[in-house]
Structures are given as structure tokens and as C-alpha cells.
Amino acid sequence: EPEVTQTPSHQVTQMGQEVILRCVPISNHLYFYWYRQILGQKVEFLVSFYNNEISEKSEIFDDQFSVERPDGSNFTLKIRSTKLEDSAMYFCASSELTGGAYTEAFFGQGTRLTVV
Amino acid sequence: GDSVTQMEGPVTLSEEAFLTINCTYTATGYPSLFWYVQYPGEGLQLLLKATKADDKGSNKGFEATYRKETTSFHLEKGSVQVSDSAVYFCALNPKTSGSRLTFGEGTQLTVNP
Numbered sequence: 743e744p745e746v747t748q749t750p751s752h753q754v755t756q757m758g759q760e761v762i763l764r765c766v767p768i769s770n771h772l773y774f775y776w777y778r779q780i781l782g783q784k785v786e787f788l789v790s791f792y793n794n795e796i797s798e799k800s801e802i803f804d805d806q807f808s809v810e811r812p813d814g815s816n817f818t819l820k821i822r823s824t825k826l827e828d829s830a831m832y833f834c835a836s837s838e839l840t841g842g843a844y845t846e847a848f849f850g851q852g853t854r855l856t857v858v
Numbered sequence: 859g860d861s862v863t864q865m866e867g868p869v870t871l872s873e874e875a876f877l878t879i880n881c882t883y884t885a886t887g888y889p890s891l892f893w894y895v896q897y898p899g900e901g902l903q904l905l906l907k908a909t910k911a912d913d914k915g916s917n918k919g920f921e922a923t924y925r926k927e928t929t930s931f932h933l934e935k936g937s938v939q940v941s942d943s944a945v946y947f948c949a950l951n952p953k954t955s956g957s958r959l960t961f962g963e964g965t966q967l968t969v970n971p
Binding site: 746775777783784785786787790798800833835846847848849850851852 | 958
């Protein structure tokens with residue numbers, strides 16, 4: 743069964759450093775997403791990406807965040823200068839495009855980011 | 859804006875007990891509604907969904923009915939198992955392709971043998 747894969751599973755970084763979280767979406771999917779879950783809190787939407795551009799972003803997704811699809815398979819989330827409050831589980835997801843109707847988003851297993 | 863509210867957890871049950879996890883929502887229009895499950899150490903998996911009023915989603919013995927009049931989508935299971943121990947998230951989507959999911963707080967379920 744096709745699945746969304748994320749690497750690394752756990753990343754520890756020092757405050758102020760840049761991190762890149764990587765995701766390989768399901769191959770025939772065209773919409774890609776990043777969500778995050780701070781420990782003990784809700785899963786929150788960060789950004790959606792379609793046709794090589796951001797289609798929607800939340801108020802959390804400020805200038806320190808960026809997303810990219812550098813090749814035909816990877817989808818990355820970059821945090822330029824990490825803060826302690828960026829510590830969270832980051833989930834990548836992808837979905838198909840079917841004529842405007844919603845289709846199920848498939849989630850990866852997540853990358854736990856710890857900023858120290 | 860859209861929002862989802864779940865009953866506060868955690869919930870602890872004995873095996874074979876009846877489960878209800880309440881979920882209510884606020885949204886414009888007629889969103890699609892979902893329950894996702896997160897087993898320990900794993901990502902989010904879709905458990906069931908309903909796309910219009912009075913639809914019943916079901917999977918693995920779990921059920922939820924889309925109630926427009928009460929804006930609710932409560933999750934139920936008649937007889938829980940130890941393997942059902944997980945975090946359950948209610949979520950909605952406004953039915954626009956590529957649009958975001960809005961999640962509830964999540965409810966931790968522990969089932970004891």
C-alpha cells in the first residue's frame with residue numbers, strides 16, 4: 743500500500759539553527775500539506791502546496807517557514823531560525839485531486855523536532 | 859472560522875465496554891467530517907468519514923453519524939479491545955479540493971484487559 747514517508751523520525755537542533763524536514767508524498771498525489779502537533783495540543787494546519795506554489799497557509803506559517811518541492815518526489819519544510827516553541831511533531835500529508843471534491847489526506851508518521 | 863470540539867480526555871475503559879467520544883463542530887456550509895486515529899508511535903490514520911448530513915461512517919467496528927441539526931459527529935464502538943488504545947481526533951474539511959483539515963483536541967483512549 744502506498745504511503746507517505748518522512749525523514750528523519752527525530753531531529754534535535756540548537757535554537758537559531760536551520761532545519762529541513764523531508765517528505766516523500768504518495769506518487770500520484772498532487773496536493774501536499776504540513777501540519778504540526780505541539781505536545782499535548784491539537785494538530786494544526788501549517789500550509790498546503792499545489793502546482794509548485796503555496797495554495798493556503800495558516801497564521802503560524804510566518805516568514806521563518808518555507809516549503810519546496812525540489813524534485814519530482816520530495817516535499818520539504820524549512821525552518822530558517824528555530825525557536826524553542828518550534829519543538830513539535832511535524833506531519834506531512836498528501837491527497838489526490840479529483841475535480842474539486844475533497845479527497846482523503848494520507849499522513850506520514852511524523853518528524854519529532856526538538857529545539858534545545 | 860471553522861472549529862472542532864471534542865470531549866475532554868483521557869478515557870479509560872475495560873475491554874468489551876461501550877465507547878462514546880463526543881465531537882461537535884462549527885463550520886460554514888456543509889463540511890465533510892472525519893475521525894482519525896493515532897496509535898502509539900505512529901502517524902494519523904483515517905478511521906472513518908461522512909460527507910453529508912445523516913451519513914454514517916463505519917470502520918473496524920467504529921461508527922459515527924453526521925448530525926447536521928446538532929452539528930455533531932460522535933464516535934461509538936459497542937465493544938472496545940485493548941488494541942483500540944490510541945488517540946482519536948475528530949476533524950472537518952470544508953469540501954474544497956486541497957483545503958485544510960481542522961482538528962479537535964484529540965481524546966486519549968486506554969482500554970484495560
